Amino acid sequence: MIGLLIGAIIISFSPVMVVLAGLPPEVAAFYRLFGGGLGLLVVLAKQGKLKLFTPHVLKWGLFGGVFFAGDFTFWHRSIGYVGPGLSTMLGSFQIIPLALVSALFFKERLSPKLIIGIPLALIGLYLMVGVQWGTFTADYQIGVIFGLLAACFYALYLLSLKYALARDRADTMVMAAAVAIITGLLQGGSALAQGESFGIPSLESLVAIVTLALVCHAVGWLLITQGIRTERGALVGLVLLLQPMLSFVWDLLFFDKPVVVVELVGVGVALLGIYIGSLKSCKEQSSKLLS
Template sequence: MTGLLIGAIIISFSSVMVRLANVPPDVAGFYRLFVGGLGMGLFLWRMGKLKHFTLHIWAWALLSALFFVGDFFYWHRAIGLVGPGMATMLANFQVIVLAVVSVLILRERPTAAFMLAIPMALAGLYLMVGVSWADFTPDYRVGVVYGLLTALFYALYLLSLKFSLSKAGADPLAMACAVALLTGVLLGGLSLGQGESFAIPDVRSLLALATLALICHAVGWFLITRSVQMVRTSLVGLILLLQPTLSFVWDILFFDKPVNGLEIAGVILALVGIYLGSLKGKRGK
């Protein structure tokens, strides 16, 4: 459990590092995923698991990487438009998307937690961004939409990753590493296609990108992936809520994000709804 807790705290700084990096969104994604993937590969090498990287694994990893690109494409843009805290909160609505998919498509029996999760999360979303929608700038509204698109692509990524792992029979860490490397390459291609520069402007940017790739991604997700199977599902969902919660706190502390009572109430409602939605229901017969 300690590894999961530390991992969740570490990745809560991801959006902060993206903001501090001061490079185009897809360039930040390239450095995070590709360099972070190399860092994860180093862990796997030390564990003697490089033999898991077969052509079969790379082929299935590509499926997940396509959705992961969409996740980072929209999330990094949302960070620039609505701030690290709100962007991360909106991205974590992926739990609600997964809960809906599990009931409507996978035919899992809805639980009392699920029935509470949806209205609570939606009420929280309304308090966070719905009440003041008319007062938001056009850019902020676009950022909210990008944040919700992040949640959609994040959910599709998780579903495809679960499917790919079941088909490929791969080690989860090896699959996560392969997906990161492929996603980084694809984001790098997007950056080249848009004529963006990969130049790192200053030392602060270099430190932010290094922290993002090697600490937040490589170390954070290594700890989470290795620990998540040893902790009961309800506790996993609760601990992982530290990521959006702390990201919101860091946004207030580091970037002077203005907040009001309604927004805080919305965040609390959304977090409770997200947690309830993360609890696995019983599969219908």
């Protein structure tokens, strides 16, 4: 329980580190994912698991990596427009596209919890951004849209990873390391294509990006994965909601995010809906490298 809690708190600082790094979106994602993936490789090497990187793992790592790259591309851009708190909250709405795609294409029935949770999440979303939509700048509106697109790509990533893990019973950490490295390379290639610089502009930026890769990504994910394997599903789902909630709090504390009461109410309602909707499948979240 303590490790799971610490892991959720550590990962909640991820969007804060992205802001402090001050790097272009794809460059920040490259350093985070490729560096974090290498960190996981070191752990796997010590456990003697490098031989588990089979063609199946690499194939599905590439497939999932494409969706994960889309998630990071839109999420990092959303951070730049609306800040780390709201962007992370918006990314948590993956339960909605995840449920819809599962129902439409995989013929999975919506559970009663999802039927309750999805409307609550949508009400929360409306209170967070819908009520004030007309007062937002164009850039802020784009940031909201990017955050929701990140949630859609994240849902597709989860579905692809769920299928890959179920089909071959691949080791979760091995698959996560493969996805991280492949996604990092995809993001790095995108940065090169756009002519972005990989230079680190300052010591603060260097500390932030190293913390993002090795602490937030690698250590935080390891702690959460271990906790998911030992704790009750409902407890796991509740603790994992600390990530978007604390990211929102850090935005208020560190970056003076302006906020109104209706937005705070929306955050609370959305978190409740996401929690209820994710109860059935929260153990499957071990397959995600959390944002």
